[in-house]
Amino acid sequence: MIGRIxxxxxxxxxxxxxxxxxxxxxxxxxxxxxxxATVEWxxxxxxxxxxxxxxxxxxxxxxxxxxxxxxxxxxxRFVIPGDAEWPDQLADIAMLPAxxxxxxxxxxxxxxxxxxxxxxxxxxxxxxxxxxxxxEYVASEFSFGLVERGWAVVSGGAYGIDGAAHRGALxxxxxxxxxxxCGVDVAxxxxxxxxxxxxxTTGLVISExxxxxxxxxxxxxxxxxxxxxxxxxxxxxxxxxxSGSLSTAxxxxxxxxxxxxxxxxxxSTMSAGTNELxxxxxxxxxxxxxxxxxxVGEIGTDLAPLPEMPTDPRDGLDSTTRRxxxxxxxxxxxxxxxxxxxxxxxxxxxxxxxxxxxxGGFVENVDGGWRVRREST
Amino acid sequence: MIGRIxxxxxxxxxxxxxxxxxxxxxxxxxxxxxxxATVEWxxxxxxxxxxxxxxxxxxxxxxxxxxxxxxxxxxxRFVIPGDAEWPDQLADIAMLPAxxxxxxxxxxxxxxxxxxxxxxxxxxxxxxxxxxxxxEYVASEFSFGLVERGWAVVSGGAYGIDGAAHRGALxxxxxxxxxxxCGVDVAxxxxxxxxxxxxxTTGLVISExxxxxxxxxxxxxxxxxxxxxxxxxxxxxxxxxxSGSLSTAxxxxxxxxxxxxxxxxxxSTMSAGTNELxxxxxxxxxxxxxxxxxxVGEIGTDLAPLPEMPTDPRDGLDSTTRRxxxxxxxxxxxxxxxxxxxxxxxxxxxxxxxxxxxxGGFVENVDGGWRVRREST
Numbered sequence: 001m002i003g004r005i006x007x008x009x010x011x012x013x014x015x016x017x018x019x020x021x022x023x024x025x026x027x028x029x030x031x032x033x034x035x036x037a038t039v040e041w042x043x044x045x046x047x048x049x050x051x052x053x054x055x056x057x058x059x060x061x062x063x064x065x066x067x068x069x070x071x072x073x074x075x076x077r078f079v080i081p082g083d084a085e086w087p088d089q090l091a092d093i094a095m096l097p098a099x100x101x102x103x104x105x106x107x108x109x110x111x112x113x114x115x116x117x118x119x120x121x122x123x124x125x126x127x128x129x130x131x132x133x134x135x136e137y138v139a140s141e142f143s144f145g146l147v148e149r150g151w152a153v154v155s156g157g158a159y160g161i162d163g164a165a166h167r168g169a170l171x172x173x174x175x176x177x178x179x180x181x182c183g184v185d186v187a188x189x190x191x192x193x194x195x196x197x198x199x200x201t202t203g204l205v206i207s208e209x210x211x212x213x214x215x216x217x218x219x220x221x222x223x224x225x226x227x228x229x230x231x232x233x234x235x236x237x238x239x240x241x242x243s244g245s246l247s248t249a250x251x252x253x254x255x256x257x258x259x260x261x262x263x264x265x266x267x268s269t270m271s272a273g274t275n276e277l278x279x280x281x282x283x284x285x286x287x288x289x290x291x292x293x294x295x296v297g298e299i300g301t302d303l304a305p306l307p308e309m310p311t312d313p314r315d316g317l318d319s320t321t322r323r324x325x326x327x328x329x330x331x332x333x334x335x336x337x338x339x340x341x342x343x344x345x346x347x348x349x350x351x352x353x354x355x356x357x358x359x360g361g362f363v364e365n366v367d368g369g370w371r372v373r374r375e376s377t
Numbered sequence: 378m379i380g381r382i383x384x385x386x387x388x389x390x391x392x393x394x395x396x397x398x399x400x401x402x403x404x405x406x407x408x409x410x411x412x413x414a415t416v417e418w419x420x421x422x423x424x425x426x427x428x429x430x431x432x433x434x435x436x437x438x439x440x441x442x443x444x445x446x447x448x449x450x451x452x453x454r455f456v457i458p459g460d461a462e463w464p465d466q467l468a469d470i471a472m473l474p475a476x477x478x479x480x481x482x483x484x485x486x487x488x489x490x491x492x493x494x495x496x497x498x499x500x501x502x503x504x505x506x507x508x509x510x511x512x513e514y515v516a517s518e519f520s521f522g523l524v525e526r527g528w529a530v531v532s533g534g535a536y537g538i539d540g541a542a543h544r545g546a547l548x549x550x551x552x553x554x555x556x557x558x559c560g561v562d563v564a565x566x567x568x569x570x571x572x573x574x575x576x577x578t579t580g581l582v583i584s585e586x587x588x589x590x591x592x593x594x595x596x597x598x599x600x601x602x603x604x605x606x607x608x609x610x611x612x613x614x615x616x617x618x619x620s621g622s623l624s625t626a627x628x629x630x631x632x633x634x635x636x637x638x639x640x641x642x643x644x645s646t647m648s649a650g651t652n653e654l655x656x657x658x659x660x661x662x663x664x665x666x667x668x669x670x671x672x673v674g675e676i677g678t679d680l681a682p683l684p685e686m687p688t689d690p691r692d693g694l695d696s697t698t699r700r701x702x703x704x705x706x707x708x709x710x711x712x713x714x715x716x717x718x719x720x721x722x723x724x725x726x727x728x729x730x731x732x733x734x735x736x737g738g739f740v741e742n743v744d745g746g747w748r749v750r751r752e753s754t
Binding site (some may be wrong): 263264 | 428447511577593639642648653655659664700702704717721726
């Protein structure tokens with residue numbers, strides 16, 4: 001390894017390799033002084049903490065040039081703050097509680113879309129890996145509806161809800177971004193290697209970890225802040241009470257993003273987390289892609305239609321006429337006086353109402369009496 | 378009929394028969410001047426409106442004594458404002474928009490409980506007639522849980538959710554009140570005649586309409602304000618987008634009562650109304666009887682337990698130790714240096730963490746290397 005790096009991109013690539021992304025102390029130093037100065041500081045003096053010692057131990061075997069070449073071999077690039085396609089909204093990560101506040105050193109980006117443009121109008125659709133058919137249906141429908149209206153769908157590439165979200169977007173030929181907790185060249189989960197390749201072909205597969213890195217449990221939680229930060233809001237489709245996707249929702253709330261939750265049966269463990277979320281004041285109940293767009297969309301650009309209301313022809317009737325209709329029998333026809341007594345309305349008003357009802361096809365006159373017209377009920 | 382009534386109870390019973398309960402003009406006059414004076418006013422001068430003409434036309438054939446006797450024959454009484462068991466909270470009905478603001482002339486009450494006491498700690502559990510198995514399960518579970526904790530369940534006696542709510546309460550030997558839109562001696566719906574009899578035996582069956590009155594469509598909407606007014610809050614379990622039970626929720630909100638809604642699958646028509654309700658700021662998402670009590674209960678009297686969280690033994694570990702555990706392989710045991718490299722943590726800290734993990738039964742030492750203990754995963 002080189003004793004000194006004077007290129008900011010190489011220095012940031014080096015830091016991805018020697019320090020775990022998400023290390024907030026280091027990230028803050030990089031944000032303040034730049035990565036070149038940070039690497040210089042690491043090398044310049046004997047490490048004072050076990051953590052720094054560990055970073056320094058890793059520097060000799062690290063090679064950012066090799067990582068950049070490995071990325072390039074799978075069609076990936078390394079995007080850093082200051083690049084034209086760096087998404088500025090990632091700066092909001094600094095708003096989070098200290099343990100999550102590390103702005104990424106950079107992002108390894110595989111795919112042909114411009115990262116900044118792809119995420120400009122994007123929504124995170126996330127949820128349980130152990131999802132149900134209900135959740136997968138909802139995730140796929142929401143994503144389909146979102147990309148149809150020009151929104152990109154960001155998710156985590158995992159089994160279950162994440163996979164359904166990516167697939168829904170792909171099936172509508174829309175933009176989708178998978179944010180991984182491993183290298184962009186690592187097929188994880190293995191069963192999603194074809195899906196992740198498809199996402200990389202038409203959308204983007206991105207990660208904070210350099211090529212070859214494998215996913216580890218703590219990396220998923222670190223990764224979630226990036227999903228939340230890239231998007232205008234996070235929709236949790238299904239989640240158990242204690243679930244990683246709820247952490248994405250928490251990060252979103254912490255960055256003043258919209259938190260949306262899909263209701264589900266209270267008898268389903270996989271909806272326990274989303275229903276619990278609905279009890280929180282900061283989260284919004286969404287039941288369609290249109291709802292999501294109404295929440296995240298800018299006024300004037302996106303408008304959700306009202307939910308469909310079945311129309312009842314009786315709605316057009318005034319209350320007296322409705323009451324008269326209720327008093328008209330369905331079978332044997334009866335006289336006006338009888339209807340007036342049943343309805344508790346005077347005979348003259350009843351006569352007037354019956355005229356209206358007959359004109360509207362609600363009642364019919366049979367042998368001088370009135371009954372409900374068969375077809376109208 | 379008598380030309381003059383000087384008994385307030387008889388006068389109110391008369392008004393129940395000649396005027397449709399829910400007539401706000403008449404109800405306001407009764408509230409202001411009493412029923413005796415109101416009947417006198419009706420009889421004293423020629424009617425000036427078709428409505429008044431209709432009321433006067435009905436007076437000759439009305440007989441409050443006969444209605445009271447008919448009530449008595451089925452074990453019912455006629456309770457009016459001022460009676461010891463009159464529920465004072467019904468006065469809040471006057472807060473509603475004019476068309477719903479009629480305070481009942483009185484309530485026909487069938488059953489042995491004290492009406493005021495039964496409704497003092499009560500919740501309305503209502504919903505669709507065309508309910509699903511999910512909704513019926515939820516209604517029955519909620520009611521069971523509510524009466525177990527000393528709350529009475531008020532509902533409308535209808536098929537579907539209402540019936541399940543009453544049954545849930547009865548099955549826990551709890552108090553339940555059916556508020557009908559017909560006479561308390563009328564078995565409606567017919568298929569619920571046994572259920573309504575059971576409710577009358579251990580709980581209460583009540584109505585604004587005198588014995589013998591049949592249910593008419595508009596009466597259900599009028600009735601709903603009483604369900605909302607008697608209770609501390611209304612839980613809608615299942616409802617289509619346009620549904621009578623949503624009107625009960627609206628009345629509850631209009632009287633500053635709690636409005637609660639049970640989430641359901643967004644794919645179910647019968648949950649479309651409840652999920653829509655969850656989007657309204659005035660409604661609260663509830664997923665258990667404990668949730669309901671947390672909303673309606675007075676602080677100090679009722680406490681809901683927190684939702685059950687599955688506990689993960691790893692939760693007790695600090696973040697370094699958790700990260701070390703992630704780096705320990707499941708199969709072939711490896712050395713400390715290798716684990717330190719994978720975890721990105723210095724060797725000394727890793728050694729300390731491995732000690733903790735071994736003590737906790739998470740890892741085991743095999744031939745000088747470390748691997749995850751089989752039973753722990």
